Amino acid sequence: MSIAEKAFLGSLMKAEYLLKDTVIHPEQLESLLHRTIMRKIIELNQAGKGIDLISLTTLPDLDTFGGMSYFSELLSYADVEKFDATEKLILDLWKEREKRSILRLATLSDWEIAKVITELDKINQLKMEDHTSLQQALSNIYEAPWEDQLASKSVTTGIGELDEMIGGFQGGEVTILAARPSMGKTDVMLHFAKTAGWAGYLPLVFSLEMPEKLITSRLMASTGGFNRAKMRDPKRMLNQSQKDKWSDVIGNLGQTNMQIFDGAGQTIAEMRAKTRKLMHQFPYKKPILFIDYLTLITSSQVYGGNSHQQVTEISKSLKTMAKDFDCPVICLAQLNRSVESRADKRPMMSDIRESGSVEQDADVILFLYRDRYYNKESQNNSLEIIVSKNRNGQVGTVEVNYSEKTGAILG
Template sequence: MKSEQTIGTMPQLCLAEKALLGSFLKENHLLQDTSILPEHFAEGRHRLLLRLMKKIHSQSRAVDSVTIALEGDPEIFGGLSYVQELLSYANPERYESYEDIVLEDWKQREKKNILTLAVKEEWAMDRVISALQNMNQAKINDHRSINDELLAVYDDPWCEAKQPPTALSGIAQLDAFTNGFQDGDLTIIAARPSMGKTDVMLHLAKQAGWQRYLPVIFSLEMPAHNITKRLIASTGGFNRAKMRDPYQHLTEAQKNHWSTVLGRLNETEIQLFDGSSQSVPMMRAKLRKMIHEFPDRKPIVFIDYLGLITPNDTYGGNANQQIGEISKGLKAMAKDFNCPVVCLAQLNRSVEQRQDKRPSMSDIRDSGCVEQDADMMILLYREKYYDRSVKNPALELIITKNRNGPVGTAHAVYNENTGEIKDADHQRAI
């Protein structure tokens, strides 16, 4: 929001500082992530309070009004009532924007201080420039020297390469094209409604979980209990119609298999968020929390689906601009958290008008910048979807964009009754 990016008055800055401190109190793990230092705050008591909070957190203790009272003198901060009041300003989902506000204001203050001191002490111009550059390094850690990069690859021709781990799909032909889902990559999986894209997503999430990744699913369309039923049905090979009342409809053999299926699914550690109105900043906040709760697992994010993500701006109702903002946000999330992000998308009706109904990238609804931002695009096609007389359960995964490899079509088998995905040779995946 514009007002949050341009700081002109102390009340605005004070609110941002309060919101940051409140967010730290509410979500202690943010103290480990933040680049904000006590000296970045304009208000003295906020500097003292952040210094104390960081000290308590460094001792692996909970940061709250009790530990603050025990460790310091609350009267310095305005009393415990003020510490409690800070919680009312907490909004961890907007934490990054508050950081930007505080840092930007600190930079403006520092710039004035540097220029004032430079005039007073008659600094040389190179000293002024150096001081300003050092100030601007706050929250900038993306610098790489070519010397260091070349040194890192110097021995590569004589050493066997260690391939970075990737989240394999368990579909041999797809993995041959992609070598799995890569860290920092945004993948878009698009299809017409009821083509099977949610089942594909759940298949990929299970495979990733069984490979010790942490699958984080943002289901904006389907509630968590329905997602859970789908996972059980596809894993156990149960007809989804029976999942409406397992007691009545499952056979004795299936009931005996039930606990094994649930145990197998439990190993995936899938995390579900099924709020209907979620923005990219909200997802980032929830993902950050999951990373701290499961430090031994690399996250992989799945989102169902692109068109339901809430944009930060309405852009006057311009859907292309809204989707463009969201796709850029998803790519930034993949890069910032260094994890794969897989997002489902709908195809528009134009595909239905063609003789060959296999989709192309231009069929993505309100595509905007999606084609540009995505590292990989996979479009789903089933002949049986358009001709119910066809008995072939084949599912085509058409890779139309792949920054890390070739494009082409991978084949799998889809059971629309159970939601199970198998390899093209009808073998179960991992």
Template sequence: MSMAKKTFLGSLMKAEYLLKDTVVQPEQLESTRHKEIMRRMVELNRAGMNVDLLHLTTLPDLESLGGMSYLSELLSYADLEKFDGTEKLILELWKEREKRNILTVAAMNDWEIAKVIGELDKINQMKMEDHTSLQQALSNIYEAPWEDQLHLKSVTTGIKKLDEVTGGFQSGEVTIVGARPSMGKTDVMLHFAKMSGWAGFLPLVFSLEMPERLITSRLIASTGGFNRAKMRDPKRMLNESQKNKWSDVIGDLNETHMQIFDGSGQTIAEMRAKTRKLMSQFPHKKPILFIDYLTLIHSGQFYGGNSHLQVTEISKSLKTIAKDFDCPVICLAQLNRSVESRANKRPMMSDIRESGSVEQDADVILFLYREAYYDKDAEDHSLEIIVSKNRNGPVGTIAVKYNEHTGAIEERKEQSLTSI
């Protein structure tokens, strides 16, 4: 084993251009002596001097590095053909050591599982296999003129006017959808999710409150235009034409490739792991994450019951996920009761304020409001989507049609953005 390390260091001495190319850091070598030798090489290289045997022998602490004889021995192991292999091996061994260190520290300090996963995740992201020959790259793109493009820059929200205003859901951006209970948050989320799926994205739905059964039944109801109440007993309650439509609805929903995770106490680290796993299963689709909802996400730390700090940590982590996976993240947020005490119950920015730094961290903030929920005699059954923060465009309100019996959302023909 030590042979690989000697080959590695010897090769650096022999062909110093490798010093600039290697991804291995001195700290990642195991023995103190090897760490020191590599550090000296890096220093010489930075100072613009040659990293050869001659320059290394002029080091003041040559003896502690094993003297002239050890350095010559290293040089004799140089093998440029084997360099890549040894480099990979050194990184693998380093990952193993790091993993053991993390587990030891975690056991001593009784870390939460989420933190352990997060730390292990970091080591795993050290990327070695990022090389593609142009031949490979060209064969990957060979069929492009005849293939549907899956990688759109932004995902459609399925509501034209909202797309125009926000530019759709952008990769690397976090959208918060805030509302009071019963405003249609989950229906709006499922509308966004299936629309993005049909547009070729991979919708991952993290439902921390509603079980998968309910989500599936809601998707069928809104897609087929079935009254939700009938979903309790489709055999008895659906009429013939609805039953004939059933398999088409299921066929259509199948095409979304939606993935549902309905564990109640999911943490950010778990969501990351699940996202990474699905990205490897669907390499040609870009993921889009939907989380229902913000304050149900389990935080990695206990902040002594300080929910403000907890939500801040979580909203920062959502932004990190969006950036790291270069995908859009849409997270629902339950707004507090203060809304109910106002004459005008349309939500506004201050209703989200005590939720840590959510307001700063989000790129887009949408609020939902239905007049008909508060005023039972209201003629208007529309759902207002209030664009309250929009990094890339104007703010204002967009009204869509909302069928509270089926959960379906449709846009109105004549669409305009009314200013808030």
């Protein structure tokens, strides 16, 4: 039987916390016995029982799982330090088996080539290696202005008045940042992220919609004061003084140590695994998590398409993750269209999609509102950050200056 699978199961027995973080499902193991063992381990864990060697050897149906000697053998293969690599190997082997299975089925059922490609793409999209450090991303665009473009201390928000109101971002707390599209959610999130990085924290950005290159471009524009439209072709569109400033902006952003994960449809388990991995790499930095955005997170179950139950699960999982890692979690959320039908278009709690569980689980809820978005003639460039819920303090509104052209936030 697969040594990788033995090492995987042994590591789960040795370090029970890994069960919460693993992205592997029992069905992805090749051995039928190993699938049965993993299902039993999950069942025991969910019932609040131990999954160590002593606990497992007291099972009444011990022989079904290979007996005490097999559990001892699994434990002998355990290697917690190499757990990430073991997971990746198991996932890669599962993908190969799935691809072969799809091709066999396609041959038997005479599928159209388009359907075959779609099914294979679904397998390929499942990945753990969607990670780019901002330093790496910035090095990739270092020469862009000269190149032709190919077609439990709280964490400061960087906005003094908002810090006074909510006390900064606290470890173990979930903050929901919600607004209608094009209101500036991503720009505010990136402002929070880079400010946290400069303050010595480790910002982990899970971008489920926007690719890393666009995030890096936005960070450069807002930090350097570059018009975003010019970022499409820095060589041609930036003036000389902006080009002279370019490397300094890269140097400043590199100091944030920001990490970017831009895989679509990530699960909470995947985010936990990636967070724990980065915490090992940066042992002296406290992480702060940013997720863009709530309803793009893949839930662990389908719930028959019931979006309310899916959001409830995700909302509770975010809170658990914040508490387990004792770090702040800031998650973006879309508002439903009901806000557009009101005379006063400032958001309310009921405007959050599937708002019940989110309102209950979040410690802080921030809404964004820009008058200029709805009134094009307005000369008001301010962005209102509305503190609608604050479990540990006051609510109210903070106004900041917001540049639509660069995405810069000035508190």
